[in-house]
Amino acid sequence: MNTAELLADAFGRIKENVHGAVEGLTAEETARVVEPGANTVAWLVWHLTRVQDDHVADVAGDEQTWTADGWEKRFGLPFAAGATGYGHSPQDVAKVRVDDPALLTDYYDAVHERTLGYLRGLSESDLDRIVDERWDPPVTLGVRLVSVLDDDIQHAGQAAFLRGLLLRRR
Numbered sequence: 001m002n003t004a005e006l007l008a009d010a011f012g013r014i015k016e017n018v019h020g021a022v023e024g025l026t027a028e029e030t031a032r033v034v035e036p037g038a039n040t041v042a043w044l045v046w047h048l049t050r051v052q053d054d055h056v057a058d059v060a061g062d063e064q065t066w067t068a069d070g071w072e073k074r075f076g077l078p079f080a081a082g083a084t085g086y087g088h089s090p091q092d093v094a095k096v097r098v099d100d101p102a103l104l105t106d107y108y109d110a111v112h113e114r115t116l117g118y119l120r121g122l123s124e125s126d127l128d129r130i131v132d133e134r135w136d137p138p139v140t141l142g143v144r145l146v147s148v149l150d151d152d153i154q155h156a157g158q159a160a161f162l163r164g165l166l167l168r169r170r
Contacts, residue, residue, distance in 0.1 A: 004122045007145055011052075011115055014152045018045055018108045021159035022101050029166045030104065031097045036090070041159045041166070043096040045104045046075070047085030048155035053111045054084050055148045059131050059141055060118045065111050074103060 001009075022030065022045055030042040039047075050066065057064040066072050067081055077083075078095055085092075098104055127142030139147075 003124055003127060003142075004119045007122075007149070008116055008119045010149050011112060011119070011152075014048075014052075014149070014156050015108065015112045017153075017156035017160060018048070019105050021045065021156060021163045022105050025101055025163060025166060027097070027099055027101055030101050031094070032166060033090075033094065034162060034165050038090075039093050039158065039162075040096065041162050042098055042101075042104060043085065043088070043093040044155045044159040044162070045108065046077075046096050047088075048152045048159075049104070049108045049111050050084040051151050052115060052148050054082075055144060056111070056115050056118055059144055062114070062118075065107075065114055069110060071107050071110065075107070 021041060025041060030045075031040050033040055053064045053066050062068075072081055075098070079092070085096075122141075127140060127145075129141045130138045131141050131144050132139035
């Protein structure tokens with residue numbers, strides 16, 4: 001197994017976790033705040049997908065799936081096109097609502113496929129390419145991809161936890 005295959009496997013696990021967290025929930029459940037100030041399943045899945053879309057598109061030099069494929073319009077959220085959820089207030093979190101929870105998984109699937117396409121083209125030496133010089137030390141492509149994985153894994157786990165709480169309250 002090479003590094004690109006390893007990364008693809010890790011991103012595949014996120015896809016499984018995203019689907020597991022969302023499927024079977026109602027639109028109301030995905031938007032339910034279980035405690036004041038808490039994130040919702042809808043916001044967590046939207047956010048983790050936006051982060052992956054934003055960061056992978058950036059390193060690939062592509063337009064984000066969000067805007068390129070019309071997801072921004074399908075979601076109809078009251079945020080700027082570049083918003084990924086960083087810095088969102090509880091009021092912003094509450095604005096991430098969908099009529100059909102499949103919209104969340106469909107958007108994730110579209111981003112996932114573009115991510116896999118990008119990963120297939122990587123060589124081992126590509127992972128050492130500097131992609132962000134704003135940090136000390138500068139961030140390599142490998143570190144950026146692991147950062148996206150880490151963020152997505154955490155948020156997918158949080159969404160799965162919330163799913164469990166929501167199902168217990170049915």
